[in-house]
Amino acid sequence: MTLTVTVHRGTRQIGGSVIEIAHPDGKRLLLDAGQALDIDEGAEDQLPPTLDLTRPAEVLLTHAHLDHWGLVHKLPANWRVHCGKATAKLIKAAPFAGAGLPHEFQTWGASGKPVNIGAFCVTPYLTDHSAFDAHMLQIDAAGRRVFYTGDFRRHGRKSTLVDKLMANPPRDVDLLITEGTNLGTDKPTVRESELEADLVARAGQVQGRIFVAWSGQNIDRTVTLYRAAKRTGRDLIIDLYTADILDQIAEGTKLPRPGFPNLKVVITRALRNHYALLRGEGFIERMLPHAIAADKLQDSRGIIMLRQGLVKDYSAKGVVPTVQDLFLWSMWDGYLAKGDKAYDWCKAAGTQMDKLHTSGHAATADLMAFAAAIAPKAIVPVHGQNWHAPPDGFGPILNATDGTPIRLP
Numbered sequence: 001m002t003l004t005v006t007v008h009r010g011t012r013q014i015g016g017s018v019i020e021i022a023h024p025d026g027k028r029l030l031l032d033a034g035q036a037l038d039i040d041e042g043a044e045d046q047l048p049p050t051l052d053l054t055r056p057a058e059v060l061l062t063h064a065h066l067d068h069w070g071l072v073h074k075l076p077a078n079w080r081v082h083c084g085k086a087t088a089k090l091i092k093a094a095p096f097a098g099a100g101l102p103h104e105f106q107t108w109g110a111s112g113k114p115v116n117i118g119a120f121c122v123t124p125y126l127t128d129h130s131a132f133d134a135h136m137l138q139i140d141a142a143g144r145r146v147f148y149t150g151d152f153r154r155h156g157r158k159s160t161l162v163d164k165l166m167a168n169p170p171r172d173v174d175l176l177i178t179e180g181t182n183l184g185t186d187k188p189t190v191r192e193s194e195l196e197a198d199l200v201a202r203a204g205q206v207q208g209r210i211f212v213a214w215s216g217q218n219i220d221r222t223v224t225l226y227r228a229a230k231r232t233g234r235d236l237i238i239d240l241y242t243a244d245i246l247d248q249i250a251e252g253t254k255l256p257r258p259g260f261p262n263l264k265v266v267i268t269r270a271l272r273n274h275y276a277l278l279r280g281e282g283f284i285e286r287m288l289p290h291a292i293a294a295d296k297l298q299d300s301r302g303i304i305m306l307r308q309g310l311v312k313d314y315s316a317k318g319v320v321p322t323v324q325d326l327f328l329w330s331m332w333d334g335y336l337a338k339g340d341k342a343y344d345w346c347k348a349a350g351t352q353m354d355k356l357h358t359s360g361h362a363a364t365a366d367l368m369a370f371a372a373a374i375a376p377k378a379i380v381p382v383h384g385q386n387w388h389a390p391p392d393g394f395g396p397i398l399n400a401t402d403g404t405p406i407r408l409p
């Protein structure tokens, strides 16, 4: 009697991962419950059809990206959710569904410390990814060992976590479930520290402001921008959404947050109303000493957060991009391809347009090196579009398909 692993979704696509591990006694774990990137958010049948909702399961979430947790609200309310402490906070702070989830959340302790969840022993390992508090998961049960990478990279600000794990890997892994986002692509995988140096060099040549479109949940990027701001004597100006995220997770860390030098929070109308309701007026009042009014942005020389949702409130306060400013797209290109109001707003004004980004996922060489370090008996590929043609020497990759159970030997 042994474990059965079923990738309900993910063997052929990036995002929307839903993976089940079943114990011979019937107990089940669900690794991630992600929203598929190509699915209409309002669609009814977003859960993979092969996932049985009639039997109980415990849910483990590797990190707070929607393509890993965005379907938790579709799972039975009595299924318990396990994740890292900051991940739980980020999910509850998310504008979409997070705050209203009825599920009980249990957060695990220190990285590398095993926790027993029913018949399973789960060891979470903090890892390097564009989501803060992302974890890899080792699962021991029924005499077998499964290791799931979640999403990871080896060129972010926490790359040493991956290096350390590779130097001292778990032994006797029966099955490695690995992501492969960047297989067969040439997405940039420069280090975050190189982005910082790049921005510092460029900032000296920009007379005006530097508008940056990035995700407030990408804490590594916020740190990169903040460090560059300090080094160039500019202020990093974040919106209330980003301020709220930092406010919630930064305590006990070295992360920048409202109250740090060279960091200001722009109070815009729509977000002010939203957060006054969500967090109470007390939150807004705590932000005020570190705030800059939107109408002061026109004369600032800051590194300023700019997202589509901010354009309306910025323009209403007389903020106009100019030819002296620089606009930096600091997210995945795929979002830009769908059209972006902030990008269009700056481009129409003749602002210099450029990119400042690195992938949240491991380069192909790092995926291979990681798999080699783990040296599993078999590999189940997920979270990639090019697994049909893996590079030579990747390892013992199984030909898995969505919804087909794999019985571990």
Ligand SMILES: [Zn+2]
Binding pocket: 014, 015, 065, 067, 068, 151, 383
């Ligand atoms: Zn993902």
Ligand SMILES: [Zn+2]
Binding pocket: 063, 065, 129, 131, 151, 360
């Ligand atoms: Zn992710």
